[in-house]
Amino acid sequence: MELLGYYNYWVFAILLVIGLYTVIAKGNLIKKLLGLSIFQSAVFLMYITMNKVEGGTAPIILKGATDQIFSNPLPQVLILTAIVVGVSTTAVGLAIVVRIKETYGSIEEHQIFEADQTP
Amino acid sequence: MSLVQHLSALQVVVPLLSAPLIVLLRPPGLAWAAATATSLMAFTIAIALAIGVSNGNNFAYEMGSWPAPYGITLGVDAFSAILLLITTGASSFALVGGKRSIDSQVEASRQPLFYSAWLLLLAGLVGIVVATDAFNIFVFMEISSLASYVLIAGGPDRRALPAVFKYLIMGTIGATFYLIGVGLIYMMTGTLNLADMAVRIQDVSDQSPILVAAGFITIGLALKAAVFPLHLWLPNAYTHAPHAVTVFLAACATKVALYVLIRFDFIVFQPNLAGHALQFAYFLMPLALLAIIVASAAALFEPNLKRLLAYSSVAQIGYISLGASLVSKAGLTASVLHIFNHSLAKGALFLSVACLAMGFSSTRLEALAGAGRTMPWTMAAFTIAGLSLIGVPGTAGFISKWYLISAVLNEGALGVGLAAVIVVSSLMAAVYIWKVIEVAYFQLPHDGSTAVREAPIELLAVTGLAALANIYYGLFSDVPVSLSSDAAQLLLGVTP
Numbered sequence: 001m002e003l004l005g006y007y008n009y010w011v012f013a014i015l016l017v018i019g020l021y022t023v024i025a026k027g028n029l030i031k032k033l034l035g036l037s038i039f040q041s042a043v044f045l046m047y048i049t050m051n052k053v054e055g056g057t058a059p060i061i062l063k064g065a066t067d068q069i070f071s072n073p074l075p076q077v078l079i080l081t082a083i084v085v086g087v088s089t090t091a092v093g094l095a096i097v098v099r100i101k102e103t104y105g106s107i108e109e110h111q112i113f114e115a116d117q118t119p
Numbered sequence: 120m121s122l123v124q125h126l127s128a129l130q131v132v133v134p135l136l137s138a139p140l141i142v143l144l145r146p147p148g149l150a151w152a153a154a155t156a157t158s159l160m161a162f163t164i165a166i167a168l169a170i171g172v173s174n175g176n177n178f179a180y181e182m183g184s185w186p187a188p189y190g191i192t193l194g195v196d197a198f199s200a201i202l203l204l205i206t207t208g209a210s211s212f213a214l215v216g217g218k219r220s221i222d223s224q225v226e227a228s229r230q231p232l233f234y235s236a237w238l239l240l241l242a243g244l245v246g247i248v249v250a251t252d253a254f255n256i257f258v259f260m261e262i263s264s265l266a267s268y269v270l271i272a273g274g275p276d277r278r279a280l281p282a283v284f285k286y287l288i289m290g291t292i293g294a295t296f297y298l299i300g301v302g303l304i305y306m307m308t309g310t311l312n313l314a315d316m317a318v319r320i321q322d323v324s325d326q327s328p329i330l331v332a333a334g335f336i337t338i339g340l341a342l343k344a345a346v347f348p349l350h351l352w353l354p355n356a357y358t359h360a361p362h363a364v365t366v367f368l369a370a371c372a373t374k375v376a377l378y379v380l381i382r383f384d385f386i387v388f389q390p391n392l393a394g395h396a397l398q399f400a401y402f403l404m405p406l407a408l409l410a411i412i413v414a415s416a417a418a419l420f421e422p423n424l425k426r427l428l429a430y431s432s433v434a435q436i437g438y439i440s441l442g443a444s445l446v447s448k449a450g451l452t453a454s455v456l457h458i459f460n461h462s463l464a465k466g467a468l469f470l471s472v473a474c475l476a477m478g479f480s481s482t483r484l485e486a487l488a489g490a491g492r493t494m495p496w497t498m499a500a501f502t503i504a505g506l507s508l509i510g511v512p513g514t515a516g517f518i519s520k521w522y523l524i525s526a527v528l529n530e531g532a533l534g535v536g537l538a539a540v541i542v543v544s545s546l547m548a549a550v551y552i553w554k555v556i557e558v559a560y561f562q563l564p565h566d567g568s569t570a571v572r573e574a575p576i577e578l579l580a581v582t583g584l585a586a587l588a589n590i591y592y593g594l595f596s597d598v599p600v601s602l603s604s605d606a607a608q609l610l611l612g613v614t615p
Binding site: 016020023029032036039040043046047050075078081082085088089092093096097099100103104109112113116 | 254257258261265268269272277278280281283284287288291292294295298299302305306
């Protein structure tokens with residue numbers, strides 16, 4: 001089955017849309033950040049999927065072995081960097097939410113909006 | 120290797136290494152001094168690079184001597200030289216003049232962290248500009264974005280927090296879209312080096328992942344660049360950020376994202392994808408026109424000076440993308456030139472806003488009544504920069520609008536309509552700048568603000584210098600014009 005063969009990419013697409021929907025639809029700032037994390041994780045899955053070579057192992061050259069098949073290590077390295085970026089983004093986002101809670105007393109989008117309408 | 124050959128690497132390394140060291144400088148004033156010295160050094164490097172590029176030098180730098188496409192190469196050409204100049208220049212101007220403005224808005228104990236984030240933002244922005252590798256661009260983009268979230272939220276205004284949260288969400292979505300696009304291209308071509316990508320993409324240019332990637336990359340970068348209608352994060356973020364930060368961000372941050380958009384598109388996609396020029400123009404041109412009209416109209420009715428100028432920035436991004444959407448040498452020249460000239464004008468305008476904010480308690484227009492009497496030098500600088508924004512002859516803004524109008528008139532009947540839009544929106548700019556002038560010069564000061572004095576001398580001096588630069592580059596425009604036309608040639612792949 002061609003369609004099922006792309007199983008990982010289907011999961012990637014579904015996770016991506018779930019994340020994006022959560023970011024847009026939820027009013028709670030923490031839930032928005034959760035959505036953002038899911039959204040980013042979906043992309044990590046895409047990178048990890050594409051580096052897989054069937055039957056491939058870790059790219060370490062063994063003495064004497066001639067017909068080894070390796071998985072591509074580069075996307076893994078890239079995504080390691082992207083995971084760090086994602087974690088930092090979430091950390092900065094959470095720090096901002098904490099300060100919003102301290103100054104506005106709420107993390108609901110509409111309540112923050114209303115608080116600024118009546119200065 | 121002589122020092123000159125290391126310049127493109129030093130451009131990033133100097134601010135990147137200074138940033139963590141500055142956190143340790145606790146005595147008051149020291150962090151500022153170190154950050155300013157670093158920024159000035161980066162500015163000097165950028166000037167040296169720009170001079171070298173005009174003399175035809177090649178600044179490709181292989182990190183660790185690993186050759187491309189396997190190693191990572193940094194490079195500077197005419198297009199990046201202009202971006203480096205405005206980025207380091209804006210940072211230096213804002214830091215030299217902004218000390219007392221920052222002192223009044225950021226607590227002393229947090230200042231070392233604030234300046235550290237500032238240098239990270241600088242390192243990220245120049246990193247994007249010198250990188251020639253799609254993934255490096257992503258990493259530097261996130262360094263600069265994370266630092267800018269911290270800087271915007273660093274002020275005393277609590278409304279900055281929801282604004283920066285929105286910016287964080289939209290900025291991250293933009294960067295992740297870009298990452299998806301880069302991943303899809305890597306999947307098809309197996310390379311991340313832009314020049315190598317442009318060669319290898321030829322074999323697969325008709326496959327759907329490449330088209331999807333082009334879409335993701337364009338939309339993601341357009342979000343970062345605040346191309347209309349993806350600009351919603353920009354006005355509030357600029358309005359509530361500390362004034363010095365607004366100077367820095369408004370002069371260069373969105374333009375660096377636009378730089379990546381233009382560069383990626385013209386180097387990788389434009390020569391290789393069938394019918395891409397038309398799709399690019401159909402996508403970008405309507406958005407550019409809407410940005411020019413709608414954002415100018417929003418600025419007309421805006422009572423807060425900072426948000427007024429922020430909306431005007433969205434309109435100016437429209438001009439830049441309009442030039443690029445013509446996909447012609449004249450259009451790209453105008454586009455690159457406007458990147459340069461607009462940051463001169465907007466930098467000077469936001470510096471005057473920083474001056475005004477030192478004297479007046481609010482940046483709302485009605486609070487600024489009589490500023491022409493109490494702060495005559497500041498308002499003189501504001502007026503000059505405002506004229507440059509409108510595009511009055513003799514100022515830098517006129518030069519790039521002239522080039523833009525000549526470029527659109529090459530397009531035949533469509534061009535006449537485009538030129539009409541540019542003229543109408545210039546008139547709108549005249550109206551919203553006039554609103555400020557009218558309040559400042561033709562209204563009497565309020566009772567509370569008669570004792571307002573001129574801004575601190577160093578801030579005033581920098582503001583005046585920025586305003587004079589608008590006149591200087593309006594009269595002697597050879598250097599930016601020749602760099603811009605070199606950049607346009609480079610992007611279109613035409614040998615000079």
